[in-house]
Amino acid sequence: MKTTFVSTLAIQSALRLTVQRAQAEMMNAQTEATTGRHADIGLELGAQTAKTISLNRDVARLHTIIDSNALVTNRLSSSQNALEQMANSAQQVLDTLISMVDINDRGRLDVAAETVQTAFQNFTSFANSSANGEFLFAGINTDVKPLADYTEGGSAAKASFDAAYLAYFGFTQNDAAASGITTAQLDDFLTNQVEPLILGAGWNTDWSSADDQVMTNRINTNEVIDSSATINADGPQKMAMASTIVMEMLSTPLSSDTRQELVERAIDYVAQAITGIDFQRAQLGLSEQRIEKANDSIQVQIDLMSVYIGELENVDVYEASTRLTLLLTQVETSYTLTARIQQLSLTNYL
Structure with missing residues (x-):
């Protein structure tokens, strides 16, 4: 029979090691009970760790796209609200022109011109709307106010119109000689002189600082949309055209026939403006719908990946x-x- 000496120190050391191991296991168990995941993914999954890392990275990337889509949705919503107000301003101009019964009453002409001026000022204000520090209708030039204020002192657009009027007719707008302007002269002036200043090259020179290229955003892994509008579109330009000729010429001493022709041309321009603005609204609405569908698709992908990740990483709580x-x-x-x-x-x- 053989006996082996065992000291109390040896027993205490063994117990201390047991406690240390138990404490380490307690920390892991507490982590797993709290998070529902393995405390050490690499230790538990081994070679499959790369798979779960890749899946988690994909889920994080998809969440980033959803967060980005929220910002894009906010920009589109703000743009839609501004375009709605711009369309309302254009409709106000149209209603004012259509409701003109007596086009020779000086008081009514002045009121109509002032109403159009106020509506166009509101239009300009909404055209220069911004969200999160970015101008909504500046295209990709988001840090630049897109539309110049025609009624502001020193306006380049007004100076160009005044110069064109004087050069064509030989007198200013309020000169009594304006009563001799014929409808043919008015049509020629508007078509060949004013339209190039507003609907042509003069737009980018005197009116707009926006870019024709609109903002684009990736809303899904394989889908990109236009996420903004530009003031350089047909609708805003036609609104500027209609408002300008009304503000500058409606209450000037024109003959009845010539003024009637002016009103009819302005009505045609503003009607086209409303159509153009509504088209922009429809385009942005389509982008909003595509974002909504993209978010639904991304969420399905996230849910499927999360289920598979859970099968790899989750523990029985x-x-x-x-x-x-x-x-x-x-x-x-x-x-x-x-x-x-x-x-x-x-x-x-x-």
Whole structure:
């Protein structure tokens, strides 16, 4: 028979190592019980760790797209609201022109011209709307106010119109000689002089600082949309054309026939403006619908990936909680044994 010497120090050391291992396992069990995932993904999954990392990266990328889509949706919504107000301003101009019964009454002409001026000022204000520090209708030049204010002092657009009028007719708008302007002269002036200033090259020179290229955004892994509008579109230009000729010539001393021709031309321009603005609204509405569908598609992808990630990473929370309880009991028992062993000393009996 052989006996082996075992010291109390050796027993205490063994218990201490047991406690340390149990504490480490407790931390892992607590993490798993709290998060529902393996405490050490790499240790548990081994070679499949690369797969779960790749899936989590894809999910994070898809969430980033959804967050970006929220910003794009906000820009589109703000643009839609501004375009609605711009269309309302154009409709106000149209209603004013259509409701003109007596086109020779000076008081009514002045009121109509002032109404159109106010409506166009509102139109300009909404055309220069911004969201999150970006101008909505400047195309890709989002840091530049897109539309110059025609009624503002020193307006280049007004100076160009005044110069063109004087050069063509030989007198200013309010000169009494304006009563001699014929309908043919008016049509020629509007078509060959004013339209190039507003609907042609003069637009980018005197009116607009916007870019023709609109903003684009990727709303899905393989889908890109136009996410803004530009003031350089046909609708805003026609609105500027209609408003300008009304503000400048409606209450001037024109003959009845010539003024009637002016009103009819203005009505035609503003009607085209409303159609053009509504087209822009429809285009942005289509982009909003595509974002909504893209978000639904992305969410389906995220849900599917999350299910597969869960199958790889998730643990049984109840099992982890039970294991944590057992480990806690084990540690407490080890503490109790350690305390009793420390009392096994001959000095306690001498």
